[in-house]
Amino acid sequence: MSAVxxxxxxxxxxxxxxxxxxxxxxxxSFYNSWAENYDQDVAVLDYRxxxxxxxxxxxxxxxxxxxxxxxxxxxGTGLVATQLKKLGFGKFVGVDGSKAMLELARQSGLYQDxxxxxxxxxxxxxxxxDSFDVVVIVGGLSFGHVPPAVVRDLCKSTKPGGYIxxxxxxxxxxxxxxxxxxxxxxxxxxxxxWTCVEVTEVENWERAVSEHEDGYISGAVYLYKxx
Numbered sequence: 612m613s614a615v616x617x618x619x620x621x622x623x624x625x626x627x628x629x630x631x632x633x634x635x636x637x638x639x640s641f642y643n644s645w646a647e648n649y650d651q652d653v654a655v656l657d658y659r660x661x662x663x664x665x666x667x668x669x670x671x672x673x674x675x676x677x678x679x680x681x682x683x684x685x686x687g688t689g690l691v692a693t694q695l696k697k698l699g700f701g702k703f704v705g706v707d708g709s710k711a712m713l714e715l716a717r718q719s720g721l722y723q724d725x726x727x728x729x730x731x732x733x734x735x736x737x738x739x740x741d742s743f744d745v746v747v748i749v750g751g752l753s754f755g756h757v758p759p760a761v762v763r764d765l766c767k768s769t770k771p772g773g774y775i776x777x778x779x780x781x782x783x784x785x786x787x788x789x790x791x792x793x794x795x796x797x798x799x800x801x802x803x804x805w806t807c808v809e810v811t812e813v814e815n816w817e818r819a820v821s822e823h824e825d826g827y828i829s830g831a832v833y834l835y836k837x838x
Contacts, residue, residue, distance in 0.1 A: 622652045623820040635729055638756070639708050642687075646711035649688050658690075658817045660778045660830060664749045665694035667832045668776050671808055672745065677701040679744035682768055685730065685751030689716040695747075696721060704743070706735070731758045739768045747776040754788040759795045766804055769837045775805065777835075781812065782828035784821050789831070796833065805835040 625648075629641045645652070672679070676699035683692050686705035695703070705716045705725040713725050728735065730751060746765045751757040765775050779789050799805055809832075816830030 618655050619818065622655045625652065626820045627822075633755075635708070635732060639710075639729070642707075642709035643711040646688065646709060646715055649712070649715075650690070653690070653817075656818045656820070657815075657827075659813070660749045660816065660832075661690040661694050663811070663813060663830075663832050664691060664747055664776050664778050665698055667809060667811065667834050668695065668745055668747065668774060669698040671834060672774060674744065680704065680742070681745040681747065682706065682739070682743040682765075683722075684735075684746060684748040684765060685757065686716050686722075686725070687712045687750065689719040689721050691747055691749050692716075692721040693719070700745075706730070730761050730764075735764045735768050741768075741770050743769055744773045745769075745776065746773070749776075749778045752777055752779045752788075752792060754785050759788070759792040762792070762795055763799065763804075766799065766835075766837055771837055773837050774808070775835045775837065777833045778830060779833075780816060780828060780830045782816075782819065782821070782824060782830075784824075796835070800835075803838060805837045808834040808836050810834075 679700060680702045681695060681700055683703050683705045686707050692703045703722045705713060705722045706728050707713045708729045710727055713727055716722055717725055746769045748765060762777065769775050779785065779792055781789060800807060811832045812829060814829050815827040817828060819825055819828045
């Protein structure tokens with residue numbers, strides 16, 4: 612039991628150290644150094660977002676899964692693609708700001724293509740407009756990571772009639788960010804860019820790591836359909 616607690620404390624310390632990295636260069640350096648241990652560390656956190664997002668997409672997608680092309684934004688090592696592959700999806704393009712994370716994603720054999728892009732600082736390629744059947748971003752939309760306005764880029768890259776799945780945390784540290792994100796999502800719906808299919812609030816999202824929270828934090832999965 613103490614070994615498990617010690618492992619969690621170690622992972623907690625790693626993640627809290629990331630919060631001290633304020634520049635995008637520092638963030639990328641952190642993720643490059645974390646890449647090798649990332650999968651086992653988030654498993655310790657009981658990180659459920661990749662599975663929850665994949666299940667949300669699967670419950671609404673009625674097209675040809677094997678032929679559908681999924682853009683996995685902030686793909687990390689490939690946790691989301693791994694879950695979607697189990698659900699019948701077969702074609703993935705990965706985007707991440709971390710070269711080391713992308714290399715591990717490539718080594719998974721899941722991705723037909725991948726590209727290193729600093730979200731919020733660089734736009735997605737113009738040739739990707741209206742290209743993807745599904746666009747998913749898990750873990751990137753949170754305070755200190757990807758700005759909420761990036762969701763417009765995600766929508767642009769989705770085919771008309773395609774799905775955009777996004778997740779964010781609902782814990783105290785991320786509430787202001789979530790408010791900005793919710794406002795942007797509603798504004799885009801008001802502009803006729805997409806329609807909301809489902810928003811699911813999840814109580815046990817992952818184990819809490821901040822100094823003032825215990826147990827599990829909550830989170831949300833959003834699914835929109837491009838018009």
